[in-house]
Amino acid sequence: MAARHTDSLVQPRLAVSEAEGRAVLEPSGDWLIETIGQMDRQVRAVERDHSVKALHLDVSGLGRIDTSGAYLLGRPLRQGDDPVPEGRISGDHPVAARLIREVHARMDHCPPEEASGWGLRKMLTRLGAGTEHVLDEAWDTLGFFGHTLVTLGASLLNPARLRWTSTVHLMETVGINALPIIAALSFFIGAVVAFMGASLLETFGASIFTVDLVGISVLREFGVLITAIMLAGRSDSAFTASIGSMKMQQEIDAMRVIGLDPYEVLVVPRVIACVVMAPLLTLAAMLAGLFGGLLVSWVTLDVSPSFFLTRLQNVVDWTHFMVGMSKAPVFGLVIAIIGCRQGMKVGGDVESLGQRTTASVVQAIFMVIVIDALFALMYLEADI
Amino acid sequence: MSTRPLIEVRGLVTRFGSHVVHDGLDLEVRRGEVMGIVGGSGSGKSVLLHTILGLKAPDGGEIFFDGRPLSRMTAAERAALERRWGVLFQGSALFSSLTVRENILVPIREHVSLPPALMDEIADLKLGLAGLGTDAINKYPSELSGGMKKRAGLARALALDPDVLFLDEPTAGLDPISAAAFDELIRELCETLGLTILLVTHDLDTLHAVCDRVAVIAEKRIIAVDTIARLATNSHPWIQDYFGGPRGRAALRS
Ligand SMILES: Nc1ncnc2c1ncn2[C@@H]1O[C@H](COP(=O)(O)OP(=O)(O)OP(=O)(O)O)[C@@H](O)[C@H]1O
Ligand SMILES: [Mg+2]
Numbered sequence: 001m002a003a004r005h006t007d008s009l010v011q012p013r014l015a016v017s018e019a020e021g022r023a024v025l026e027p028s029g030d031w032l033i034e035t036i037g038q039m040d041r042q043v044r045a046v047e048r049d050h051s052v053k054a055l056h057l058d059v060s061g062l063g064r065i066d067t068s069g070a071y072l073l074g075r076p077l078r079q080g081d082d083p084v085p086e087g088r089i090s091g092d093h094p095v096a097a098r099l100i101r102e103v104h105a106r107m108d109h110c111p112p113e114e115a116s117g118w119g120l121r122k123m124l125t126r127l128g129a130g131t132e133h134v135l136d137e138a139w140d141t142l143g144f145f146g147h148t149l150v151t152l153g154a155s156l157l158n159p160a161r162l163r164w165t166s167t168v169h170l171m172e173t174v175g176i177n178a179l180p181i182i183a184a185l186s187f188f189i190g191a192v193v194a195f196m197g198a199s200l201l202e203t204f205g206a207s208i209f210t211v212d213l214v215g216i217s218v219l220r221e222f223g224v225l226i227t228a229i230m231l232a233g234r235s236d237s238a239f240t241a242s243i244g245s246m247k248m249q250q251e252i253d254a255m256r257v258i259g260l261d262p263y264e265v266l267v268v269p270r271v272i273a274c275v276v277m278a279p280l281l282t283l284a285a286m287l288a289g290l291f292g293g294l295l296v297s298w299v300t301l302d303v304s305p306s307f308f309l310t311r312l313q314n315v316v317d318w319t320h321f322m323v324g325m326s327k328a329p330v331f332g333l334v335i336a337i338i339g340c341r342q343g344m345k346v347g348g349d350v351e352s353l354g355q356r357t358t359a360s361v362v363q364a365i366f367m368v369i370v371i372d373a374l375f376a377l378m379y380l381e382a383d384i
Numbered sequence: 385m386s387t388r389p390l391i392e393v394r395g396l397v398t399r400f401g402s403h404v405v406h407d408g409l410d411l412e413v414r415r416g417e418v419m420g421i422v423g424g425s426g427s428g429k430s431v432l433l434h435t436i437l438g439l440k441a442p443d444g445g446e447i448f449f450d451g452r453p454l455s456r457m458t459a460a461e462r463a464a465l466e467r468r469w470g471v472l473f474q475g476s477a478l479f480s481s482l483t484v485r486e487n488i489l490v491p492i493r494e495h496v497s498l499p500p501a502l503m504d505e506i507a508d509l510k511l512g513l514a515g516l517g518t519d520a521i522n523k524y525p526s527e528l529s530g531g532m533k534k535r536a537g538l539a540r541a542l543a544l545d546p547d548v549l550f551l552d553e554p555t556a557g558l559d560p561i562s563a564a565a566f567d568e569l570i571r572e573l574c575e576t577l578g579l580t581i582l583l584v585t586h587d588l589d590t591l592h593a594v595c596d597r598v599a600v601i602a603e604k605r606i607i608a609v610d611t612i613a614r615l616a617t618n619s620h621p622w623i624q625d626y627f628g629g630p631r632g633r634a635a636l637r638s
Contacts (some may be wrong), residue, residue, distance in 0.1 A: 032545070034495075034496050037497050040498070040499045040502045066577060067509065067542070067573075067577070068506050068509070068545060071506065099576045106509075106513050106569075107509050107512040248526075348527070349480035
């Protein structure tokens with residue numbers, strides 16, 4: 001009986017013979033989960049056409065049976081939760097009657113799944129819920145921001161409490177490991193800007209201004225933006241995923257009961273790592289971008305590197321560099337906080353981990369661009 | 385064919401790096417029996433189960449299923465075999481993004497075609513067999529207690545009425561009443577459906593109530609396979625401690 005070969009299954013059948021006001025169900029063949037699919041309709045028809053009290057079951061012709069088959073055969077005999085009365089199941093079968101009774105006794109009917117409709121009302125509800133969610137998110141982020149700043153302040157006042165090892169380790173993964181990709185991207189952006197500048201400005205015979213263009217755009221915007229976007233894509237998602245899976249495995253709860261503050265252990269080192277490494281990465285990005293511009297100018301415009309550098313020093317003011325640099329720590333802070341907060345928000349299932357990681361990258365990049373625009377407005381007003 | 389044991393493990397060696405878990409382990413599970421596996425924590429019971437299931441490749445030795453070596457089966461043969469297995473993992477391993485009902489339905493949807501209404505009823509049935517209350521069916525695994533997860537895992541293992549059940553500590557985390565109901569269910573399924581069960585457990589009452597034979601893992605191999613009554617008289621010191629300790633004696637007496 002144990003070895004069940006799907007090729008040797010006998011199709012199940014159900015014969016119903018009626019006599020003296022009783023209906024006797026005579027199943028034959030194998031009533032197994034593989035085969036009973038097509039019997040469901042017929043059994044339902046029997047349930048509909050006969051009263052429960054008149055039904056009897058004769059299992060003598062039955063082949064093999066499993067719990068699912070036993071459930072389906074026993075279903076017409078069900079009367080609420082009462083056990084199947086003696087005498088209703090007859091016939092010779094090694095296990096059928098026993099299995100049907102056993103299954104009947106253990107079966108509970110469960111509530112169905114909640115249906116989700118798609119009406120106009122549903123849509124409006126979703127819209128409202130979505131709006132509320134966005135507001136909640138913003139409010140929550142502010143709360144998290146405040147909490148983190150307080151913990152950060154406390155940690156800085158008492159540096160012995162800082163997790164130096166993990167901070168330094170994070171600086172390496174956030175900073176050093178991201179250096180090659182950020183430098184490479186920035187190099188190409190610098191090169192592209194120089195190319196476009198060269199071909200546009202040449203029409204005015206002002207191609208030498210390419211140097212100014214590359215210098216200002218890379219120092220003011222591109223260096224820091226590329227760094228921030230790479231940090232958001234690379235480190236922010238890593239923060240969310242690692243804190244989120246700790247949350248899922250209850251590691252954060254374990255920390256709390258042991259007396260560790262998750263903000264101090266997990267968030268503060270990440271914030272420090274990002275705030276410290278963002279300016280350094282930005283510096284590298286600026287240098288690489290300028291280098292890209294320099295190479296392109298040299299090849300397409302015949303501007304020698306020494307001339308490029310002299311002109312850069314003469315016309316491009318230090319303030320551009322300062323403007324770019326001043327944004328870096330702010331971006332680092334925002335990115336770290338969004339990544340950590342989304343990680344802390346992960347629920348118990350894998351799905352939410354994925355959703356939170358996506359949300360964290362999207363929010364981080366969004367915030368970086370918005371803050372960059374605010375900075376631009378501010379410096380414009382201040383004439384810097 | 386039926387005189388051969390259903391599962392045969394011959395000279396199994398498994399290791400993680402330099403850490404040898406099994407060294408020349410032999411085990412035979414007969415058709416239709418409930419085989420218990422006991423051993424200290426970390427003695428390699430779960431690893432043995434995983435190896436038999438093909439989740440970890442053996443570093444030596446061979447595993448036979450129905451007389452055929454697992455390592456030389458084609459993908460189709462393996463799939464047919466896996467279709468006959470039901471597995472409950474030690475950590476339940478429920479799919480966290482699906483509700484309990486959907487979890488139970490995963491193997492059913494994959495392997496058989498049933499009308500949707502009947503499918504839902506069968507999910508209810510499996511849940512009832514595993515002894516989980518009806519209000520749990522639309523919950524997600526993260527909303528369940530530890531014992532409820534175990535039972536949902538059991539319901540999923542039973543979904544296709546498998547011929548062979550692999551259970552890793554099925555009663556861990558269950559209250560004694562549920563554990564007793566579980567024992568009764570296992571006996572009932574074995575007697576009516578002729579299931580073969582490989583059961584890892586630390587629960588002495590379950591061992592007494594359901595196992596035909598018990599295999600003891602120690603010193604990287606199976607040191608004894610026998611009925612409980614005869615194991616209790618085995619002179620190996622670990623077995624003596626196990627069945628002769630206060631808990632072992634209490635369970636033997638009852
Ligand atoms: N993925 C792994 N990597 C390295 N070592 C492992 C791994 N899984 C298990 N081990 C080691 O194998 C040994 C056996 O582990 P196993 O999980 O089989 O124990 P067990 O007998 O099931 O214990 P318990 O009763 O506590 O469940 C342990 O020493 C464990 O450290
Ligand atoms: Mg284990």
